[in-house]
Every structure is written in C-alpha cells, then in structure tokens.
Amino acid sequence: MSVKRGMALERIDDYRWRLPQSWRPGMRAPGLVFADAALLEQEGGEEALEQVANVACLPGIVGASMAMPDFHWGYGFPVGGVAATTVEDGVVSPGGVGFDINCGVRLLRTSLTMEEVQPRLEELVNTLFAHVPVGVGASSHLRLTPADMEAVLVRGARWAVEHGYGTEEDLETTEDQGCIAGADPGSVGPRPRQRGASQLGTLGAGNHFLEVQVVDQVYDQEAAKSMGITEGQVTVLIHCGSRGFGHQVCEDSLKRMGPAAERYHIRLPDRQLASVPVRSPEGQAYLGAMRCAANFAWANRQVIAHHVREAFQRVFDQDWRQLGLEQVYDVSHNIAKLETHVVDGQPREVCVHRKGATRSLPPGHPEVPERYRAVGQPVLIPGDMGRYSFVAVGGPLAMERSFGSTCHGAGRQRSRGAAKRLLRGHDVREELRAEGVLVRSRSAGLLAEEAPAAYKDVAQVVEVAHQAGLSTKVARMRPRGVVKG
C-alpha cells in the first residue's frame, strides 16, 4: 500500500476501509471502500480515492461515500461509486449515474450443454453477430416513429414485449419489471430522441458485449437451482445500456445543472459532480429524464434478447422455448433510485446513486421476484472476455452496509493506451481462440484495449463482495463466444 494511501485509509476490517471525514475540508461524510489489501494496490486507486472524497461533499449525503471492490478512476464519481442523499434536503447528481444511464446486464439460460453447442459455436457466434446490430455506427432493425419513442420512454421493456419482443416472464425477472415509474418524456429534449431513434436493439461498442458462456462452477446449489442454473449449462450474457439516448440525456442535464447549481449555491470540487436539490424542479426534471433513458435501456436489452433468441433458433433449428432460452435476471448498474433505507436507526427516503454498482437485495426482500425471494435478488457480474463472469445473490449485509448495493464487474486496471502498449504484437483474437474463446468484433484495434490484461480480476472483486456480505456467490461462467463492437 502506498504511504499516502496507507495514511489516508483506516482499516475497519479485512474488507472495509474508512477515509475519515476529516481528510479534506468540505467532506460531509466519511468515505467507505470495500476492498482487500491487494485490490487497493492497483492502478488508479489514488485518483479514485480522491473522487470518493469529492462525492463525500455532496449536500445531504448520508452514511458514507462508498466505493465497491471494483472501484476505479472515473469522471466525477468513481466507477463503482455508491452515494445516498436524503430526498428531503439532499441533491441528485447526474455524474452519480453516468453517461450510459442504465448500463446493465441481462442473463439468459438455456437447456443446452457445451457439448451440444461446441460443434456449432462458430456458426452461432457469426449468427449472433449478424442478428444483433453491433459497433459504432450500426443501426437498429426497428424503425421507431415519434409515437413509438414516447411509448418506449414511458413503458420500457414492456413496450417491447407488447410489440412481440419477448414475454411477460422476461419482465417479471427484470429489475423494476423493465419499466421504472416516474419517467417524464417532457423533460427530454429533441436531441436524445434524435440520437436514440435508430439505436433501439443495438449493442453499441466499447466494453459492451454479448457472450455465449458455460457455467463451470456452482457455489450455492439452492440459489442456482432457483435460477435454473446448472454446471455445464450454456448461458448468454448481454451487457449494454441506453446508447446515444442516455448519453445525450446526461449531457443535456449536466449543461443545465451547472448554472442551476450556482443558483442553489452548491459548490463542488469537480464540475462533473454538478448537482441540484432532489426536490427542485431541475432535480425532478433530471430524474424524469433519467428514467426515460433507463426505460430505453431496458427496452434495448429486451429487443437484443429477442434477436439472441432468433439467432439460436436459426442455428439449432428449434423454437427458443424448446431451447430453454429463458431469462434469469436483468440488472442495472448505472442508475439513481428513490429508496427507503434505515439511516441512524430511522427509515429515510434517499436517492441512491449507483454508478458502476448493482442493487443487491437480500433473501426475503419484498422487491425480489417471488421465485427468487427465498434466495435473494440475482446479481450479474460480468468479467472480461478472457476469463469469467459471476452470478451472485443479494448478500445479508448489503442493506446495512451499502444501501443494498454491490459491485458490477471487473473494473479496468490499465488505461487503453497502456493495454495497447502491453499487448503490442500480440494477436489478441488468436490468443483467445487458443484458450477456447471465439471473438467476433467490428473493430480489431479495440480488442487489445478490452483484453483481459486491461481489467482487474473479477474473481477477486466478487470474493471481496462476498466476504463483506454485499452479495453471495452462486455460480461462475466462462466465455466461449463473444460478440463485440
């Protein structure tokens, strides 16, 4: 641990570290980092800690400014940041959600084994690549009229199901049933609509992907059984968000927030943290627009899941229901939600910002779908394309320690430039193929930047979350076929 970090962070236990409120003037709460000593050593840690301290300056923040085990240097909030502010007199901050509003993950299971899929894996990956628009500039198969767009913003994944993309059961197994209440299209200007118009059902690029996986380890038999997950089973993971629609909503909101924050005399150390009171007209407008973007993302994943089912049908020549291509769950990891949590012994309504963090509800929580209530809310944690991803369930201490939140994924450990330099001369695609992972991507250059070496080891991240009681490991999946932008 660097001397600087060693001096700043106080150890609470093996997995929790406190950044004292006194560390910097302006902090209204301490920082709380969920990590082990090894994760704290990794690159970008010091800058990320600074961001944890910046977030602690948000008016109305309660508890602590938190960093999940996969935390790393973002812009404004650290990625892996969680902060709750009181609705009564606290602020809402678009930077606490990020540009990719409702970037999230959806997991589908199948009744296929790897033995059955392996001989046709290449064909499957190519067919998925053909069916799901992916990459910069790729455009949707759907043509949305302005009226369709309005409906998508309010009804989210439900709109997609009503138009033949998926089933009611998909909605039951999606966070917020794929449609968050309180979306206000009136708060969304023309630009997000223009950007999102031809993007519904597209995967995007960067670290977004779609993966055919095999479950190679089950840690919790009871939870796995309730999700229909078994060792040797083939699953499909979809990782993407609200595309240009969400990016533009965030941009438009930040532009308005700056001058608005001035009017409310809210001064923060980082402009990207621009905030306004939750109850203010600007705060309500942001939340209304953010929910539209969240719904767009859920509709997006719903349509992509449909394309995935179509691709499987084509390759295996059977209806997707016969292939058992059912949804396990769908979670968001960039979102702000109004929730009730116990703060200083009293239930308070708070605005929980999760930026690169996933909601994590424990067994028995009423918002967990009935079929999972005994085991807890499924948590989907993608890793990098070379190694593995995990499924977990809400842990017993998440509500008490992290406002019901846990990690979201691997987290970068090297910048794109450093990853490219490290891997210069390596044929990333071939190296992955040698390890049994087939990759189809639109952009070859991107592979080095998204290669395993660029990311932290998600197993470490998931282990810390498990030990800290935030989420409980259920199963591990290894990638076999990857489609990327």
Place this chain on the structure above:
Amino acid sequence: MGVQGKPCQYNGKGDAAYLMPPTYRYLRHTGEVAVRASGADLAEAMAGAAQALFGVMVDLRGVRVRRWMEVTVRSTDLEALLVEWLNELLFRWETGGVLLRRFVVEEVSPTRLRARCGGEPYSEGRHHLKLDVKAATYHRTRVLQSEHGCTAYVILDV
C-alpha cells in the same frame, strides 16, 4: 499529413497557422480517454481537440475532406465551451453520419466558437471505425493560455 498549401477564405490568419496541423496527444486515464491538444492559440487548440475526438473514433488517414459544414456553439465559460464544442460535433456525427477531420476555428471567445469543419459521410468499406465516444466530460477539463500557446485538456467517455 499536411494540407498542400491551399489558402482558405477565413479570418485572415496566416497560411502557416493553417498548414501546421494542430497537435494532440492521448494521456493516461484508466476508464476513459484523456486528450491534451495544443496550438499556437485557442483556435488551434480547439481544432486539435476536435481532431483528437474523431481520431479516437476513426482512423483519420482514411477520411477525406469532401464537404464543409459550419458549426457554432455557445456556452457559459471556456471549459464548458470546449465540452459543448466536442459534444456538438459528436451529436452531428451520430445523427448525420459525417466523419470530420479538418477544423478551422474562425472565431472563438470564452463563450462562443464558430468553425468550419471538413470531412465526408461515413462509408463502411472505406472507413475503419475504432471506439465509440459517449461524450466529452467536464472532469478535469482545463484550457491554459499563455504567450507561448494554448493547451486544452478534456476527458472523453468511451
């Protein structure tokens, strides 16, 4: 690759400033792409930042200048102007499908920028697309000016 001496009808800046392409570099940042663009003055630094933006998204060597468009942006201050400028270009690309590689900033003040931008429509066969940029962020945005020149720093969310 320099421009081959063709004069341009703009605000009377010398040919030398136009012929020397603005310079930019990508800096270390774990999650996103950090840009440092420098020039002899604010106009050049802004042009450099724009070129850096498109340089992230596409291999600029394959982009030709076949049409020009005028872009005007306004904002509250210089850093916000830089972000607004880049996000406007990004918006034009995403909605209009035009890749841009030449930027001639004809007028710039702390709150207003007017430029002519040259490029061509995206063509799948010819243009090698790289990364998707979600937005230019306000995080650590800075514009430093002195008699030696101007440097703009901005972080792009990719």
